[in-house]
Amino acid sequence: MKKFVIEDEFWSIFPNTKIGIVICNDIDNSIKNEEKYKKMLLEAEKEALKYLKNEEFSSNEVIKVWREAFKKFKTKKGARSSIEALLKRVYNGNHLETINPLVNIYNSISLRYALPCGGEDIDTFVGDIRLTKAVGNENFITLGTDKSEPPYEGEIVYKDNEGAICRCWNWRESVRTMLTENTKNAFLCIELIDEKRIKDFENSLKDLAKAVQDNLDGTCMISILDINNREIAID
Numbered sequence: 001m002k003k004f005v006i007e008d009e010f011w012s013i014f015p016n017t018k019i020g021i022v023i024c025n026d027i028d029n030s031i032k033n034e035e036k037y038k039k040m041l042l043e044a045e046k047e048a049l050k051y052l053k054n055e056e057f058s059s060n061e062v063i064k065v066w067r068e069a070f071k072k073f074k075t076k077k078g079a080r081s082s083i084e085a086l087l088k089r090v091y092n093g094n095h096l097e098t099i100n101p102l103v104n105i106y107n108s109i110s111l112r113y114a115l116p117c118g119g120e121d122i123d124t125f126v127g128d129i130r131l132t133k134a135v136g137n138e139n140f141i142t143l144g145t146d147k148s149e150p151p152y153e154g155e156i157v158y159k160d161n162e163g164a165i166c167r168c169w170n171w172r173e174s175v176r177t178m179l180t181e182n183t184k185n186a187f188l189c190i191e192l193i194d195e196k197r198i199k200d201f202e203n204s205l206k207d208l209a210k211a212v213q214d215n216l217d218g219t220c221m222i223s224i225l226d227i228n229n230r231e232i233a234i235d
Contacts, residue, residue, distance in 0.1 A: 002125055004187070005231040007132035010156060013072050016195055019131065019225045020205040022188040023122070023234055027218035029102050029183045036215075037104040041096045044108035048090050051114040057091055062114040065194045070168070073133070074152040079168040083116040102179045102186055105211045113204040115190050115197075116170040120158075120177040122185040122235055127161035129187070129234065139163030142172050187234055188212075 006019060031037075051062045058067060066081035080088075086107065089096060096111075098104050102119055110117035136153030140163055151157050151167050158165040166173045170191060179186060188208060192201040202224075209220035223232045 001233050002122070002128055002235045003231050004129045004225075004234050005131075006225055007130055007230075009133040010131050011227050011230075013156070014069070014193065015227050016193070017226070018192040018198070018201060020190040020192070020201060021223045021225065021232060021234075022186075022190075022205060022209045022212070023221045023223070024102075024186040024188060024209075024212050024216070025184075025219050027102070027184060027186060027212065027216040029100055029179065029186075029216055030181050031098075031100060034098055037098045037101060040108045041098065041104060041111075044111035045090045045095065048087060048111040048114060052087060052091055057088065060087075061194075063087065066116070069193050073156045073169075074154045075168045076152070076155075076171070079171040081116050082118060082170040083110055083114055086111055087114065100179060100181050100183075101216055102183060102188075102212070105215065106188055106208060109190070109204055109208045109211065112207070113190075113200050115192065115201060115204055117188070117190045117204070117208070118166065118170055118173065119179050119186050119188040120165055120173065121179055121183045122187050123183075124177045125160045125165075125187075125234075129158060129160050129165065131156070131158050133157075134159065134164060140167060141175050142167075143175055143178070184218075185235070186212075 054060045106117040134151035134155040134157045139148050151164050156169040165177050205222050
């Protein structure tokens, strides 16, 4: 049985973080109605504007908390949280493109709640998944390249026995584990570092699970991990 484990090396830096996991099984991620997902993303983009009230982009609270978090571990120069990347596009007036249903759904939830949200194909994982500090020799190939770019030693990463799955916590993911139209079983996560937003966090997980089940069938199970609950079975 595969597990997702958050290791001590992570908790030593981020003891108050909560990681929400939605395990989706037997889903149909083939694209049937692209217009529906375009509309979903457009509505989420409009909703996201409420988090960007300050004219200076980096001074908005949902950006600032992740900038501060990324200062606490070694990162690739210019690496930003996934939610900053999404909100930057909205801030600049650039619409998100549709990718596949699961990615469209989690991107829309991410925007609506201004929380980092990501996902991977469980069937591509090799052994357990860990959120931890990188050793620095993990294999990692991202979209748009065929060359491995291992994380830095001490970088926060999701990883399995084959290599890094996501670098700089939630900055960039590996091609090896990414969600595709053929994905049947998915590992989705939402990350909370601002304790004041626990209600938003809980609601985002419920909305994510509901959106997957409403659109892609299958079953979804929600779990929340914290420093007192550090691992779950994922298959």
